[in-house]
Amino acid sequence: MSRQLLAMALAPLLGLFILGIGNGFLATVITLRLDAAGESPVVIGWVSSAYFIGLALGAMLNDRLLLRIGHIRAYGSFASLVAVTVLLQGLVAEPWAWFVLRLIGGWATVGVYLVIESWLLTSGDQKVRGRLLALYMISLYAAGVLGQLLLGVTEAMGGAASFMVIAMLASLSVLPMAMIPRDSPLIERAEPLSPLRLITVTPTGVMGSFGSGLAVAAVYSLLPLYLQRIGLSVAQVGQMMAVVVLGAMLLQYPVGRWSDRHDRQMVLILIGAFTALISAAVLMLPMTPWTLAVALFLLGGGVFSLYPVAVGHAADRAPAGALVRMSQGLLLINAIGSTLSPPLISPIMVAVGDAGLFWSLGGLGLFLVAFFGWRRSVRPAPVPVAPFAPTTPMSSAGAELVVTxxxxxxxxxxxxxxxxxxxxxxxxxxxxxxxxxxxxxxxxxxxxxxxxxxxxxxxxxxxxxxxxxxxxxxx
Structure with missing residues (x-):
């Protein structure tokens, strides 16, 4: 990867890192605050799903603002709106108000993601796409690790301190985009891909993005609830969530590099199988704090690697002119999965106990293995075009061709x-x-x-x- 490409990606990745520190533990703060207020898992699930409903709405609409005003100003607009909604959550503590504010915050947050992903996808070609997306996810998850570690510190301050810190970080994230010299990539003006057309183009990419939304939303929204129900303190919950995000961060680049060199469909199959295996281990094996930390580390590495590999696979199927539309459509599919996840999984946790979270994740992993395996049998990986090699002429007329x-x-x-x-x-x-x-x-x-x-x-x-x-x- 060239220095020029890294320099072009530095500003958006640094801005995402700063914003992600606060956004990484905001969902945990909301879950713990609602649980402390005596709200049921169903109410917590619906408030959490409001954020992902906003993600879905933003994935359908935010590209228009991006195409109209460009990457940098669009990023500043979305990040400022994130800061405002978080500050309002610190002032109003009613579940219905948080539902509305989380919806607006999700709409703004997906705008940030659309700016960053379209910036990176249009900056590099297929040979480095997996590594660029891996750096994107590493920045996001490294910020999440720091954010989860800040959870205990900010919660000890009491009141609205957590929301104030998150809002300040969202505001500061605009500085790298505004101050670091760089050229923003050119973007095409085109109509977005509808989910139906996207399914026709890349079923594997769509299902990978949808499954990633289901799994990641369950981890962010319901795993803190599970950890608190098994007896961990607020600081310990933050530490365990940091372990999850740390696993996601450390395994991103190896998985991205692996997917650049091998069939991405096979990589997706193995990720689904790995997720199911770790979920079964949590359910079947006795868990001490150390073994639980190892299991959550590996679970984060598997679940959070699903989306970038699916996006890389989908981008391989699209010409350069459709990358922004492809990214927008996959963000929408991912947001739909994230929206459905808490309302679907929280009733399972009520019915079968808190372990229903891992039963759901294990079942999802097995389903993805079956789906990706079926798609690979229907449409195998294309054979790369080999360089031309001259052979002995079979007739009196021969040809010499230089293949460039x-x-x-x-x-x-x-x-x-x-x-x-x-x-x-x-x-x-x-x-x-x-x-x-x-x-x-x-x-x-x-x-x-x-x-x-x-x-x-x-x-x-x-x-x-x-x-x-x-x-x-x-x-």
């Missing part, structure tokens, strides 16, 4: 455009992407082995011109 890197990239793009032409007419092209190579990059020389006679006088001139063009091309 541009021709290979054109063949790959043409394959992707064929997959998308039926469901995305706006990206279809009128002319084939792969055609005869330009004269200065490829040449074809025909010869007849059976003819050993001297060329005619007119043919000598044509032969001389061909040899001169061949010499220029080789230079």
């Amino acid at each position: 890197e541009e021709l290979m990239q054109g063949a790959i793009e043409h394959e992707h455009m064929e997959d998308l032409s039926e469901v995305m007419p706006e990206v279809a092209v009128a002319e084939p992407l792969v055609g005869p190579p330009p004269p200065d990059e490829a040449h074809i020389v025909y010869f007849d082995e059976a003819d050993d006679s001297e060329p005619a006088e007119g043919e000598q001139g044509e032969l001389a011109l061909a040899e001169e063009s061949d010499s220029d091309a080789r230079r």
Whole structure:
């Protein structure tokens, strides 16, 4: 990865890191405050789902503001709105008010994510996309680790101290975007992809994003409740949540690098199986504080790696002109899954006990393994286009062809455009992407082995011109 690419990604990643410190433990603060106020898990689940409803609404609408005013000003607008909603939560402690404020906060937060993801996806190509997304997730989860560790400190201050700290961090996150010199990437003006069309283009990417939303929302919203119900203090809950996010952070880059070098569908299958295995271990094995910490560390590494790998797989199926629309659509799918997660899983926890959280996560992991395995059997991973290798001519007429890197990239793009032409007419092209190579990059020389006679006088001139063009091309 070049220094220029890292410099281009520095400002958005640093801004996301600062905002993520506060946003990382806001959900935990809200869950613990509602539980301390005597609210039921169902009420806690609905207040938590309000945030994800806002994520879904923002994923449908926020691209318009981004396309109208650009990445930097859009980021400043969304981050400021996050700060305002958090401060209002410190002033009003009613569940209905928190529901509304969490909805607005989710709408603003997904705008921040859309700015960052579209910035990174349009900054790099397919060869580094997995690592860029991994750096994005590492920044987010590293901030989450620090935020969870701050939970005990801010809660000990009492009152609205936690909300004030979170709001200050959201405001400070604008500074890197406004002060660090950089060029923001160009974005295309295009209509967003509807969920139905996105499902047609990349079913695996859609299901991976949806499953990630279900799992991550359950971890953020209901895992603190589970930990407090088994007897941990507020500070210990924060430490365990920090362990979860730490596992997500440390395993992001290895998984992203692995997905760049192997079939991403197979990586998704293994992530689903790993999630189911860790959930079963928590349910079946005796848990001490240390073994629980190890299990949660591994669970975070599996659950939180699902979304970036799914996004990378989906982006591999899209041409460069559709990346922003693809990112927006997957954020919407992810937000829908996150919205449904607390209302679906919290009744299971009421019915079968607090361990219902891990029964739900294990069942989700097994379902994803089955779905990704089915999709891989229906549509195997494409075979990369191999460089041209000359072979012995089988007839008296042979050809010498210089295959350039541009021709290979054109063949790959043409394959992707064929997959998308039926469901995305706006990206279809009128002319084939792969055609005869330009004269200065490829040449074809025909010869007849059976003819050993001297060329005619007119043919000598044509032969001389061909040899001169061949010499220029080789230079």
